[in-house]
Amino acid sequence: MKLATQGNGSRDGELLVVSRDLSQAQSVNHIAPTLQYALDHWQQCQPQLELVYQKLNLKKSGVTDTTLCFSQCPVLSPLPRAYQWLDGSAYVNHVELVRKARGAQMPDSFWHDPLMYQGGSDDFLAPTQDIPLKDPSWGLDFESEIAIITDDVPMGCPPGDAAKHIKLFMLVNDVSLRNLIPEELAKGFGFMQSKPSSSFSPVAITPDELGERWDSKKIHLPLVTHLNNQLFGAPDAGVDMTFDFPTLVAHAAKSRNLTAGTIIGSGTVSNYDRSKGSSCLSEKRMLEKIATDEITTPFLKVGDRVKIEMLDTKGTSLFGAIEQTVVTPK
Amino acid sequence: MKLATQGNGSRDGELLVVSRDLSQAQSVNHIAPTLQYALDHWQQCQPQLELVYQKLNLKKSGVTDTTLCFSQCPVLSPLPRAYQWLDGSAYVNHVELVRKARGAQMPDSFWHDPLMYQGGSDDFLAPTQDIPLKDPSWGLDFESEIAIITDDVPMGCPPGDAAKHIKLFMLVNDVSLRNLIPEELAKGFGFMQSKPSSSFSPVAITPDELGERWDSKKIHLPLVTHLNNQLFGAPDAGVDMTFDFPTLVAHAAKSRNLTAGTIIGSGTVSNYDRSKGSSCLSEKRMLEKIATDEITTPFLKVGDRVKIEMLDTKGTSLFGAIEQTVVTPK
Numbered sequence: 001m002k003l004a005t006q007g008n009g010s011r012d013g014e015l016l017v018v019s020r021d022l023s024q025a026q027s028v029n030h031i032a033p034t035l036q037y038a039l040d041h042w043q044q045c046q047p048q049l050e051l052v053y054q055k056l057n058l059k060k061s062g063v064t065d066t067t068l069c070f071s072q073c074p075v076l077s078p079l080p081r082a083y084q085w086l087d088g089s090a091y092v093n094h095v096e097l098v099r100k101a102r103g104a105q106m107p108d109s110f111w112h113d114p115l116m117y118q119g120g121s122d123d124f125l126a127p128t129q130d131i132p133l134k135d136p137s138w139g140l141d142f143e144s145e146i147a148i149i150t151d152d153v154p155m156g157c158p159p160g161d162a163a164k165h166i167k168l169f170m171l172v173n174d175v176s177l178r179n180l181i182p183e184e185l186a187k188g189f190g191f192m193q194s195k196p197s198s199s200f201s202p203v204a205i206t207p208d209e210l211g212e213r214w215d216s217k218k219i220h221l222p223l224v225t226h227l228n229n230q231l232f233g234a235p236d237a238g239v240d241m242t243f244d245f246p247t248l249v250a251h252a253a254k255s256r257n258l259t260a261g262t263i264i265g266s267g268t269v270s271n272y273d274r275s276k277g278s279s280c281l282s283e284k285r286m287l288e289k290i291a292t293d294e295i296t297t298p299f300l301k302v303g304d305r306v307k308i309e310m311l312d313t314k315g316t317s318l319f320g321a322i323e324q325t326v327v328t329p330k
Numbered sequence: 331m332k333l334a335t336q337g338n339g340s341r342d343g344e345l346l347v348v349s350r351d352l353s354q355a356q357s358v359n360h361i362a363p364t365l366q367y368a369l370d371h372w373q374q375c376q377p378q379l380e381l382v383y384q385k386l387n388l389k390k391s392g393v394t395d396t397t398l399c400f401s402q403c404p405v406l407s408p409l410p411r412a413y414q415w416l417d418g419s420a421y422v423n424h425v426e427l428v429r430k431a432r433g434a435q436m437p438d439s440f441w442h443d444p445l446m447y448q449g450g451s452d453d454f455l456a457p458t459q460d461i462p463l464k465d466p467s468w469g470l471d472f473e474s475e476i477a478i479i480t481d482d483v484p485m486g487c488p489p490g491d492a493a494k495h496i497k498l499f500m501l502v503n504d505v506s507l508r509n510l511i512p513e514e515l516a517k518g519f520g521f522m523q524s525k526p527s528s529s530f531s532p533v534a535i536t537p538d539e540l541g542e543r544w545d546s547k548k549i550h551l552p553l554v555t556h557l558n559n560q561l562f563g564a565p566d567a568g569v570d571m572t573f574d575f576p577t578l579v580a581h582a583a584k585s586r587n588l589t590a591g592t593i594i595g596s597g598t599v600s601n602y603d604r605s606k607g608s609s610c611l612s613e614k615r616m617l618e619k620i621a622t623d624e625i626t627t628p629f630l631k632v633g634d635r636v637k638i639e640m641l642d643t644k645g646t647s648l649f650g651a652i653e654q655t656v657v658t659p660k
Contacts, residue, residue: 011370011589040341081413081589083452086522110517117519118448122413122589134486134585155526155659156464177585187440189447190520192416196485196586255464255507256526259341259411259452329485 001046001053002203003168004320005035007074007126011081012036017052018070018203019059022320025070026056035078035204039260042151042167075320077124077200078170079149079261085121085198086252087145087174087265088114092242094270094283101286114243114251117190119174121263125199127322131175132196132329133302139179140300140326144225144279144308145172146237147265148245149204153258162246162253163216169209171201171223171308172265173322178282178299201309202320209318217244219310221318223269225279226307232284233277237269237310300326331376331383332533333498334650335365337404337456341411342366347382348400348533349389352650355400356386365408365534369590372481372497400532405650407454407530408500409479409591415451415528416582417475417504417595418444422572424600424613431616444573444581447520449504451593455529457652461505462526462659463632469509470630470656474555474609474638475502476567477595478575479534483588492576492583493546499539501531501553501638502595503652508612508629530593531639532650539648547574549640551648553599555609556637562614563607567599567640630656 002020005013006027012034016025031048032038038045056067089095092110099106125131133140149168157165180194213220220238224231243251248264269279278284285295300306309321332350335343336357342364346355361378362368368375386397419425422440429436455461463470479498487495510524543550550568554561573581578594599609608614615625630636639651 083411083413084450089519107516113513113517115517115519116522118450118522120414120448120586122592123587132485138585155462180585183443185518186437187443187445188515188518188520189419189445190518192446192448192582193585252522255468255510255523256450257453262452 001050001206002209003035003038003049003078004070004073004203005076005078005080007076013076013080016068016073017049017056019056020209022070022203022317024056024059025068025073026052026066027068028052036261039149039151039167042260075128075202076126078168078204079200079263080124082121082124082261082263083259084262085119085265086116086262087119087267088116088243088248088251089267090114090241090243090248091267091270093240093272094268097283097286101289111242114248115267116248116251119191119195119198123197125197125324127199127202127320129199129324130327131324133300133326134329136301137179138177141176141178141281142225142300142306142308143174143176143268144223144233145174145265145267145269146219146223147172147200147263150249150258150262150264151260153249153253153262155253155255155257157250157253159246159250162249165249166207166245168204168206169219170204171310171319171322173199173306173308173324174265175199176280199322199324201322205318213312217246221310221312222276223279224309224311225277228305231277233279235269235271235276235279237266240271241266302326302328331380331536332539333365333368333379333408334400334403334533335406335408335410337406343406343410346398346403347379347386349386350539352400352533352647354386354389355398355403356382356396357398358382366591369479369481369497372590405458405532406456408498408534409530409593410454412451412454412591412593413589414592415449415595416446416592417449417597418446418573418578418581419597420444420571420573420578421597421600423570423602424598427613427616431619441572444578445597446578446581449521449525449528453527455527455654457529457532457650459529459654460657461654463630463656464659466631467509468507471506471508471611472555472630472636472638473504473506473598474553474563475504475595475597475599476549476553477502477530477593480579480588480592480594481590483579483583483592485583485585485587487580487583489576489580492579495579496537496575498534498536499549500534501640501649501652503529503636503638503654504595505529506610529652529654531652535648543642547576551640551642552606553609554639554641555607558635561607563609565599565601565606565609567596570601571596632656632658
């Protein structure tokens with residue numbers, strides 16, 4: 001099943017069921033007004049939404065009076081605001097690389113104990129919304145990631161029980177202000193000013209949509225990033241993922257419950273095979289520094305355009321594309 | 331105006347207007363079903379809620395058929411879940427003390443640049459709900475704080491414009507797992523497992539309720555904590571607050587918008603005058619260590635009872651009391 005949220009003037013938008021090929025959509029206000037409502041009442045809503053989805057996929061003709069042309073819908077992030085957004089750093093080789101570039105050792109514990117931060121979730125950008133850059137010296141970067149949405153997860157949930165709590169997948173652009181990070185992390189309280197609003201893919205999809213590409217632990221498909229219409233990277237999300245999604249869920253639930261609608265990100269997708277490219281500017285800059293001691297790739301500037309998507313094995317877009325342009329805020 | 335949330339089986343509960351003396355309450359479902367709804371539509375809802383409040387305060391007799399006895403209401407935290415919970419460390423002398431006890435220097439920048447972390451906000455405990463302690467070795471502590479709730483704050487809001495965005499005040503018990511903190515902070519990504527669910531005072535109050543005790547920057551009243559029915563501390567929240575509330579709001583909004591219902595905490599209230607006592611066990615333990623090199627105060631154990639409240643100059647409880655017992659989770 002594929003779900004999206006259409007802007008309707010309210011803060012949480014209106015839930016849509018979207019056809020598998022992303023051509024048509026249908027408002028499902030009679031089942032669940034918003035995605036958060038559907039997640040709050042998943043057991044009741046999921047079968048009803050699934051029925052709408054199956055019927056929508058059977059429609060051969062164009063848009064009818066009960067359906068919408070999805071590409072015309074003013075789409076928001078599936079959860080325009082959420083009660084929780086946690087972001088892991090599951091591709092540890094990326095962390096190792098960043099450390100190496102600045103000559104710092106990475107503690108061995110990073111291979112066993114996931115890094116995860118609590119992110120701001122009150123005001124997500126829409127998938128095609130401009131990214132405001134208030135101060136170019138802040139060092140704006142994108143980070144292409146995969147995220148899951150959970151139902152209610154009880155405190156102490158072991159990794160072995162965690163996969164069943166994963167209800168939806170999305171893609172994320174975890175927007176970062178790189179030059180604010182060192183000072184902020186030095187204070188020891190984690191990211192805040194250095195992590196402004198993230199954006200998510202146009203649709204959120206249920207695990208069954210991934211078929212055998214989801215093995216209940218990882219997604220085995222490349223995550224494709226374009227910068228200014230040029231391929232920037234396409235590392236495989238199933239390769240070099242040190243901590244799989246159930247492990248990230250269990251880590252998050254160690255000392256507290258997670259409530260329905262909790263979003264957990266994978267962190268920047270990264271492969272040891274550097275020919276696959278990168279999922280953020282910072283990684284590319286670090287590779288340049290290691291190779292030549294000279295960084296040539298700049299951070300994002302006004303007018304730059306980032307596109308993030310994931311294609312299935314037939315080349316069809318699974319989630320629709322995050323496609324954002326950097327602008328000076330009004 | 332005083333507002334509370336009553337449990338009704340839903341995740342967000344039901345909004346109540348509560349009389350100034352906390353004796354009576356009235357459901358205001360016809361104005362706003364939940365506190366988040368009221369904050370989302372504050373300009374429309376606030377005058378209507380205020381009218382109910384004024385009428386409720388005029389009632390001289392006991393509970394009528396349109397009102398409820400507030401002490402009998404199954405009260406949740408005013409926002410049982412929120413889209414954002416940011417916690418500052420505005421009483422820098424507390425931070426300095428904790429550092430001193432472990433022989434670490436505090437950077438001078440801590441006096442100019444607020445410490446603030448992004449906290450988990452999906453699952454707050456109710457004001458009198460038991461605190462589950464899954465593992466006593468985690469070092470459970472309370473932290474008595476004041477918090478504000480904002481309306482929509484635009485990115486880059488200067489401190490001079492921030493006070494008007496403060497719509498409500500609450501008290502907080504920012505529950506902490508002290509022994510999980512060092513390892514988590516060493517990873518550099520901030521608190522997560524070491525900060526389980528917080529709880530908030532039974533009522534949230536508008537700034538006018540504080541009269542001249544709120545000078546648009548700080549609240550000038552003691553924050554009173556009892557541990558197992560013994561006074562633990564009553565430091566004045568208006569004394570030694572290095573960063574006032576408008577400064578904390580501006581800090582939070584530096585690189586992003588804050589949406590309505592954002593909660594920002596003051597951090598543990600602490601005075602240089604140690605005769606005022608402390609607002610967390612950790613501070614008391616540090617003072618013991620500095621004085622005698624021996625820590626005698628243990629962290630919280632099952633059965634311990636914490637009470638946090640603030641009294642006005644006449645001795646009347648402004649927010650009702652947070653009153654929680656530590657238990658072994660079922």
